[in-house]
Amino acid sequence: MTDGNAAYRYTNTVVLSVAALEAPVVVTSEQIDEELSDTLDRLRLRRGMLQRIAGVQERRWWPEGFGFADAAAVAGAKALSEAGVDAREVGLLINTSVSRAHLEPSTAVAIHHSLELPQSALNFDIANACLGFVNGIQVAANMIDAGQIRYALVVAGECSREAQQATIDRLRRPDATRRDVRDQFATLTLGSGAAAMVLAAADTHTEGHRLVGGVSRAATQHHELCVGDSTRMRTDAKGLLDAGLELAEATWAHVGPWDWQDMDLYVMHQVSVAHTRGVVDRLGLDPRRVPATFPMLGNVGPASLPLTLAHSAGSLSSGDRVLCMGVGSGLNTCALEIVW
Secondary structure (H helix, E strand, O other): OEOOEEEEEOOOEEEEEEEEEEOOEEEEHHHHHHHOHHHHHHOOOOOOHHHHHHOOOEEEEOOOOOOHHHHHHHHHHHHHHHHOOOHHHOOEEEEOOOOOOOOOOOHHHHHHHHOOOOOOOEEEEOOEOEOHHHHHHHHHHHHHHOOOOOEEEEEEEEOOHHHHHHHHHHHOOOOOOHHHHHHHHHHHHEOOEEEEEEEEEHHHOOOOEEEEEEEEEEOHHHOOOEEEOOOOEEEOHHHHHHHHHHHHHHHHOOOOOOOOOOOOEEEEOOOOHHHHHHHHHHHOOOHHHOOOOHHHHOEOHHHHHHHHHHHHHHHOOOOOEEEEEEEEOOOEEEEEEEEO
């Protein structure tokens, strides 16, 4: 550890599959503008802010009666099928969803049951805002490298419907102010979706994509910039952007033994056009190597990074270097390399 920066390396872990599941109900930003038309007119705010400022054209919701845990389970089954791994062989399930239906039990137990995983499979939740999925990969890889398990399944399922409907209802009230719109704007950029990844021991799966290692860094003095629950999220958008870019740049300056300036693909957590451009400019990255899913899917929380990786996997060739990177509310940042 150097200057508060944690570096780590893996020796025997590969990614066998990464699967994405998109929610089917499309909600456009124009639809949200229409819902808020009276408020926008009263406050003399221009329509199209979600498209113009965040770059989000649409986001998706799950149908009524289909929850984020259901979505995580379906994504998990898809990832296992694509990896050719029997559910009975899974030794670890980690749910990394931000979404919560209740405080206990863990969401992981419902997913474990739905997938009919064996009693021997450890299962628990890891919550760390939008970095949860990467943290799940880290924990799973540590256990695989240690020889404790052979296969791990990391999942995330997110549902933005409840929070966005509640936010729209609040902002439609006659006493809603410009500050209310500003503080709750980020909630309207969220999306619903799910993703899953199967990891395994490299010595028995030479065909897998090798997990190399990475770095992480914290700036927890900013833990109040974005605070949310199931129905409301308050965000200092500019403060979060400025602090996030500063943390990303500080992390990049302490990448240790890795040279990440010329990766084949940079898979970022999907927030907005401003965040993506800011990171690209600050770190001097090639924007052509930074795929974006937020314009059509929104910010799908911890599922957005693996979802974007799944969307891009078809364009990758053996030996391509992929850097998974993101900043999560709190603030924490992480960069993790995979050799395809």
